[in-house]
Amino acid sequence: MQTDYLVVGSGLSALVFGALMAKAGRSVRVLEAHEHAGGFGHTFTMAQQYHFNAQLHYVWDCGEGHTVNQVLKKLGLEDTVTFERYDPNGFDHMRMPGYALDIPADSETLIERLTTLFATPQIAQFIHEVQTVSRGLKFLTPPRRPGHLLKNLPAALTALKYYRCTLQDVFDQFSLPLAVQTLLALQWPDFLLPPNQLSFYAWVILFTGYQEGAFYPTQHFEHVISALVDVIKAEGGEVITETEVIEFFVEGKRVTGVKAMNLSTHETREFFAEDVICNLDPQRAAKMIGLEKFSSTVQRQLAYDYSASNFVAYCVVKDLDLQEYGFGPWNTFHTEDVDLNRAFTRMYEHQDYSQPSFAITTPTLLTQASRDCPADCQIIEFLTVANYDYFRKLHDRDRAAYRRKKAEILETLLDVVEDYYVPNLREHMVFKITGSPTTNERFCGCPEGNSYGSSLTPKNMGLGRLTADTSLQHFYFCNASSGYPGFAPTFWTGARLYQQLSGETLSTA
Ligand SMILES: Cc1cc2nc3c(=O)[nH]c(=O)nc-3n(C[C@H](O)[C@H](O)[C@H](O)COP(=O)(O)OP(=O)(O)OC[C@H]3O[C@@H](n4cnc5c(N)ncnc54)[C@H](O)[C@@H]3O)c2cc1C
Secondary structure, X not given: OOEEEEEEOOEHHHHHHHHHHHHOOOOEEEEOOOOOOEHHHOEEEEOOOEEEEOOOOOEOOOOOOOHHXXXXXXXXXXXXXXXXXXXXXXXXXXXXXXXXXXXXXXXXXXXXXXXXXXXXXXXXXXXXXXXXHHHHHHHHOOOOOHHHHHHOHHHHHHXXXXXXXXXXXXXXXXXXXXXXXXXXXXXXXXXXXXXOOOXXXXXXXXXHHHHHOOEEEOOHHHHHHHHHHHHXXXXXXXXXXXXXXXXXXXXXXXXXXXXXXXXXOOOEEEEEEEEEEEOOOHHHHHHHHOHHHOOHHHHHHOOOOEOOEEEEEEEEEEOOOHHHHOOOOOEEEEEOOOOXXXXXXXXHOOOOOOOOEEEEEOHHHOOOOOOOOOOOEEEEEEEEEEOHHHHHHHHHHOHHHHHHHHHHHHHHHHHHHHHHOOOOXXXXXXXXXXXXXXXXXXXXXXXXXXXXXXXXXXXXXXOOOOOOEOOOEOEEEOXXXXXXXXXXXXXXXXXXXXXXHHOOOOXXX
């Protein structure tokens, strides 16, 4: 059967696009290689009782009237998919030896907290500049409205000054003391890049986005994914899992369909559609199609480097209330080394985790409405950077050494957690499983285990960034690398493509 939209991959942007199109009465078929829909946003269950989201931790842009909320309203899901707000008085707890800072929603409170720790006027100047750049970026980001842009020209011009800057460049311009830099940039695992490589724009968007509201879904992320899948199915569409696309059919400049293999039976099947929407990594899709078939502009846009991969430990503790040990509706970011650039290099280039820098999240404490584990348990997760090449070689050469390295990293993180936060954590741990770059590649379908698609450097965040337009006919990219990574940005990416192809304007984005 010919479908209007054949969507390859079921990551968030694909599900948002598919749900919007299905709701608009178009026929939609989604093909997903993995057994669960959702890509990085999928949830897996272990020991039949612990539910872990693969990668998502906290999200922004979900408040009333914001992008995610507008899309949910359009889908009639605003009362089904709701969110709990993190503590606005401190949604990210930054911790390093000798210093503690809770990042509040309010910037003036942030300035006050930082200047109590370090009496330097540059702190206020920097935070005010961040607010201006954040405002400016909102007017520079498509869709641009010339009237709005003119009215906000000073903020837009301030933002433009930093076009090629890393976060470190701007820290240096404002001569911020190193410890201040570290406290402000300790959420680096949200980017998997250290300040000296991270786009200043990316940092500003995320930092101020979370200040406006950091959220967690009331019914966990699994519910968000299944709500989107349910819309597609309720409107007569299909989401077919365990089905890997192995070939794209191209006639001249037009993509007409795909060949896909059922991963259980190994049977292949052909699917055709009016339009093919590509949620799998654009570089990988372009290689399958033949790079030479794309215009030279798109070929240049496709030459991005991948973001770094990661290490995640999914753990469960029993008969222990983490709230008594400083955990709650916030994240904790910890570093043993005050220099985040050095800490990153040590872990990423040298596989040395002896002075780790990492994130700690406790999803069980983020919502009271539903549980992700039995009543006497709580989930705690640890996240840091990991090098794909290193883990790939180790995995392929010596499986025991691969497992030892993962265990070694977790033990080092647990040592730090027991030293600073929960002295007897290990005694209460009833379950643990670790994910490496190769795990990511296998279960999220991301080449080189990349975390955010293209790396969030100034080069990749600039004007040469890939868009939905592929230069081939009836074929569109729809994923983090052709839009922006993150829960809200992928909602935005799916909604933008929906608007482009349907001609309808949503009051979002
Ligand atoms: C460690 C980590 C932590 C993160 N934390 C957060 C967070 O706290 N907050 C936040 O907002 N964002 C976070 N993100 C980012 C966010 O999860 C992603 O940006 C977003 O989910 C990407 O969605 P996507 O639409 O690009 O698709 P993807 O999630 O990349 O999905 C692509 C899908 O395509 C499928 N696929 C691939 N090849 C094929 C094929 N040949 N045939 C069929 N299917 C195929 C894959 O299996 C996958 O399901 C995190 C990411 C990582 C890695």
